[in-house]
Amino acid sequence: xxxxxxxxxxxxxxxxxxxxxxxxxxxxxxxxxxxxxxxxxxxxxxxxxxxxxxxxxxxxxxxxxxxxxxxxxxxxxxxxxxxxxxxxxxxxxxxxxxxxxxxxxxxxxxxxxxxxxxxxxxxxxxxxxxxxxxxxxxxxxxxxxxxxxxxxxxxxxxxxxxxxxxxxxxxxxxxxxxxxxxxxxxxxxxxxxxxxxxxxxxxxxxxxxxxxxxxxxxxxxxxxxxxxxxxxxxxxxxxxxxxxx
Amino acid sequence: xxxxxxxxxxxxxxxxxxxxxxxxxxxxxxxxxxxxxxxxxxxxxxxxxxxxxxxxxxxxxxxxxxxxxxxxxxxxxxxxxxxxxxxxxxxxxxxxxxxxxxxxxxxxxxxxxxxxxxxxxxxxxxxxxxxxxxxxxxxxxxxxxxxxxxxxxxxxxxxxxxxxxxxxxxxxxxxxxxxxxxxxxxxxxxxxxxxxxxxxxxxxxxxxxxxxxxxxxxxxxxxxxxxxxxxxxxxxxxxxxxxxx
DNA sequence: ACTTAATTACCGAATATCGATAATTATGGC
DNA sequence: GCCATAATTATCGATATTCGGTAATTAAGT
Numbered sequence: 340x341x342x343x344x345x346x347x348x349x350x351x352x353x354x355x356x357x358x359x360x361x362x363x364x365x366x367x368x369x370x371x372x373x374x375x376x377x378x379x380x381x382x383x384x385x386x387x388x389x390x391x392x393x394x395x396x397x398x399x400x401x402x403x404x405x406x407x408x409x410x411x412x413x414x415x416x417x418x419x420x421x422x423x424x425x426x427x428x429x430x431x432x433x434x435x436x437x438x439x440x441x442x443x444x445x446x447x448x449x450x451x452x453x454x455x456x457x458x459x460x461x462x463x464x465x466x467x468x469x470x471x472x473x474x475x476x477x478x479x480x481x482x483x484x485x486x487x488x489x490x491x492x493x494x495x496x497x498x499x500x501x502x503x504x505x506x507x508x509x510x511x512x513x514x515x516x517x518x519x520x521x522x523x524x525x526x527x528x529x530x531x532x533x534x535x536x537x538x539x540x541x542x543x544x545x546x547x548x549x550x551x552x553x554x555x556x557x558x559x560x561x562x563x564x565x566x567x568x569x570x571x572x573x574x575x576x577x578x579x580x581x582x583x584x
Numbered sequence: 585x586x587x588x589x590x591x592x593x594x595x596x597x598x599x600x601x602x603x604x605x606x607x608x609x610x611x612x613x614x615x616x617x618x619x620x621x622x623x624x625x626x627x628x629x630x631x632x633x634x635x636x637x638x639x640x641x642x643x644x645x646x647x648x649x650x651x652x653x654x655x656x657x658x659x660x661x662x663x664x665x666x667x668x669x670x671x672x673x674x675x676x677x678x679x680x681x682x683x684x685x686x687x688x689x690x691x692x693x694x695x696x697x698x699x700x701x702x703x704x705x706x707x708x709x710x711x712x713x714x715x716x717x718x719x720x721x722x723x724x725x726x727x728x729x730x731x732x733x734x735x736x737x738x739x740x741x742x743x744x745x746x747x748x749x750x751x752x753x754x755x756x757x758x759x760x761x762x763x764x765x766x767x768x769x770x771x772x773x774x775x776x777x778x779x780x781x782x783x784x785x786x787x788x789x790x791x792x793x794x795x796x797x798x799x800x801x802x803x804x805x806x807x808x809x810x811x812x813x814x815x816x817x818x819x820x821x822x823x824x825x826x827x828x829x
Numbered sequence: 830a831c832t833t834a835a836t837t838a839c840c841g842a843a844t845a846t847c848g849a850t851a852a853t854t855a856t857g858g859c
Numbered sequence: 860g861c862c863a864t865a866a867t868t869a870t871c872g873a874t875a876t877t878c879g880g881t882a883a884t885t886a887a888g889t
Contacts (some may be wrong), residue, residue, distance in 0.1 A: 341876065343591055343627040345846095350651065358658035362866080372848045378866060382588040392691055393787035395856090395866060399655050401688035401714070404695060406595065407652035408712025410644050413603035443646035444635055450649060469646070469654025542638035586845065590877090607835080622836060640835060640887090804883045 345379060349397070350388065351352035359396040410450075415541050416441055417450050419578035423571050424453035427547065430567035433555040434458045440470065440477045440577075441545035442485070445493065446477040447471075462550045463525050474507065476521040476531030480546035482506075484535035517569045528553045534565055534572035538579045547572050590624060595633065595644070604641035655695075660786050661686055662695050664823035668816050669698035672792065675812040678800040679703045684820075685715065685722045686790035687730075690738065692716075692723040707795045710768050718751065721776030723768040725791035727751075728758035729780035762814045773798045776810055779817035783824045792817050 352360055352368055358400060367375045378399060381388040390400040403445055411417050416439065424437040431437070440449045446469040464470060464477060472493065479535070482490060490510070494503055512517045518534045525531065533548035549568055552571035597605055597613055611618045628634040635645040656662055661684065666709060669682040676682070679702035685694045692715040709715060709722060717738065718721055727735060735755070739748055748770060759763045763779045770776065778793035794813055803807070 341846095343624075343631055343633075346588055346591075347631045352655055353658070355657045373867095374848045374850090375846080378846085379588075381868080384689070386588055386592045387689055387691075388588075399651060399658070401693050401695075401712075403648055403651040403655055404693060404712040405714065406644060406648040406712075408710065409599055410648055411711075412600045413598070413644070432622065444629070444632055446632075446646065448646050448649060465653065466656075467646075467649040467651075469650065526696065540638065586877095618835095619837095619879050619881090620877080623877085626837085 346383060346388070348378060349376070349383065356451050359392060359398045359554075361395050361397070366557075369458050373570075414450065415538070415579050415582050416536075416543050416545050416575075419549065419582060420536075420545075421451045423542070423547075423575055424451060427549065427567055427571045428453050428455050431549050431551070431560075431564045432567075433551055433560050435549040435551045435555070435565070436462055436464075437547070437549050438464050438477065439545065439547055440464065440481065441543060442481050445472075447481050460529060460550075460552055461526070462529060464548075464550065473502070476519040476520075477523040477527075477546050477548045479509060479521065479537040480513060480519045480533035480535045480548070481544055483510040483519065483539045485544055491529035517572075518565055522553060526550075532568050534569045536572045536575055538576060541579060541582075544581065545576060591628060591633070594624060594628065596620070598644050600802075604637060604643045606640050606642070638757075644692060659695065660783070660824050660827050661781075661788050661790050661820075664827060665781075665790075665792065665820045666696045668792075668820055669696060672794065672812055672816045673698050673700050675816075676794050676796070676805075676809045677812075678796050678805050678809070679705075680794040680796045680800070681707055681709075682792070682794050683709050683722065684790065685709065685726065686788060687726050690717075692726050694722075703795075705774060705795075705797055706771070707774060709793075709795065716770070718747070720770040721764040722791050722793045724754060724779045725758060725764045725778035725793065726789055728764065729757035729782045736747065755797055762817075762823035763810055767798060771795075775801050777813050779814045781817045781820055783821060786824060786827075787808055788824065 349365060349370055352365060362373055365371075365376050365380070369376070380389060384391055384397070384400065387402040389397045389401040391544050392398050399469075420439045424439060428435055428437040434455055436454045436458045438449045438451060439451040440447050448469050449464045449466050450572055451464050451466070464475075470478055472482065482493070485493075494506070513535065518532060520530060520532045522530045529550055530553050531548050531550050533546045536545040537543060547568060549564060552563070594610060597610060607618055607621050610616075610621050610625070614621070625634060629636055629642070629645065634642045637643050648700055665684045669684060673682040675750055679700055681697060681699045681703045683694045684696040685692055693714050694709045697709070697711050705723075711718075713796040715723055717727065727738070730738075739751070743800050751812040758780065763777060765775065765777045767775050774795055775798050776793050776795050778791045781790040781792055782788060792813060794809060796809070
């Protein structure tokens with residue numbers, strides 16, 4: 340075993356379906372001696388990546404809440420964009436969830452969201468959940484504004500020649516119209532409408548989107564939603580630029 | 585250098601005042617060779633604890649957003665309690681911030697909050713920020729419901745003999761009345777009103793509080809606030825107990 | 830394209846890790 | 860509160876990894 344993966348292998352065991360584990364369970368899952376795991380777990384508890392709880396189980400610890408807070412306080416996109424999500428949802432004029440997502444290394448992730456009480460449907464885009472790169476308006480809008488070489492690097496192992504060309508065409512369309520709309524690409528009967536958002540100086544490639552039910556999109560609501568999304572994107576970009584100082 | 589602290593020392597450099605650093609800056613701050621730091625940073629970028637950004641700076645990465653999500657989805661307290669914060673704030677009937685905090689190892693930390701739009705004042709209790717153990721209604725309420733031996737262990741190195749006795753008395757009072765009220769102990773001219781909250785089977789020791797401005801607490805508003813806080817605590821405990829299955 | 834800075838590769842000495850076993854400390858049941 | 864049992868920590872030698880200096884490579888800015 341080597342490096343930081345000693346620890347991240349352990350962390351990866353904890354998720355929605357497995358909120359807590361014993362050392363014996365980790366030992367089994369990772370095929371590593373209990374002796375070693377007790378030592379690693381002890382280190383992780385000391386730095387609060389894990390916490391010891393009842394019945395010799397361990398859980399994720401407060402370090403993650405603390406560093407999430409640090410990200411919220413320091414990330415230029417989150418700082419500039421979060422406050423516009425509620426107004427965007429209102430302006431859209433239909434039951435929707437407004438989200439802010441960004442490219443983070445090789446994944447697109449939702450970093451802030453505002454769910455209207457009326458938006459009762461369930462979306463896959465959830466705060467902190469890594470999303471597919473090539474499906475959904477949110478992801479496509481992010482990629483569309485990337486320099487070509489970054490796109491090729493990202494897609495190198497992901498897409499065939501033809502899908503790559505299809506994607507290039509759709510990215511060109513997004514750049515032309517200023518937004519992207521997809522239907523049922525991520526969740527059945529849901530539509531995503533997203534506008535790209537970037538700041539080259541800060542190295543941020545992102546998008547702002549609204550997710551609505553397919554039946555909410557009519558010739559009447561359409562223009563209002565498109566305008567709201569693209570206008571919000573420009574606004575957030577403006578605020579990010581101000582933050583440079 | 586040894587163990588996990590190799591990595592956490594680096595993470596600790598990132599905060600509100602230092603959103604991003606170069607390897608040279610880390611090298612300076614940690615008195616470690618750039619050669620070593622480049623290797624460690626590379627590992628951390630690979631697991632998304634850090635992300636590489638413009639001008640050879642590095643930032644905190646998406647792993648923390650992802651694991652924060654996992655905590656939100658799995659922590660019994662957060663799952664049971666968050667939805668009661670908004671009703672609590674409304675029931676309190678004055679401009680307030682409602683928070684859910686818990687003992688996490690050796691620190692009390694706010695794990696969920698609901699700020700009323702009318703609550704314009706600034707509080708030190710913020711999501712993810714470690715709080716002092718011995719000051720403020722929120723922390724005291726958490727400690728008051730702890731078994732005596734745990735309290736002594738926690739206070740071992742923190743308090744003198746006399747403060748320990750004073751604390752023991754205040755904890756007894758909290759247990760008797762079911763809630764705790766402090767004034768200007770954490771933030772000047774702010775009052776915290778907190779009720780303890782625990783579930784022994786889940787090993788959770790927590791509290792639910794409202795923070796208000798001192799002038800909001802009158803003989804008229806008082807009973808309503810006390811009732812709302814203590815009733816909410818009972819309710820959340822009930823929901824946590826249900827989650828055991 | 831060219832210059833400079835950033836990042837990775839390489840390598841020997843020093844150090845930490847692994848995991849089996851033994852010792853200690855919590856924990857749960859009376 | 861005491862005892863049995865499980866959980867956790869300590870020990871230790873062989874082995875693998877880390878450190879950091881320097882060289883090679885890659886990326887960035889002009």
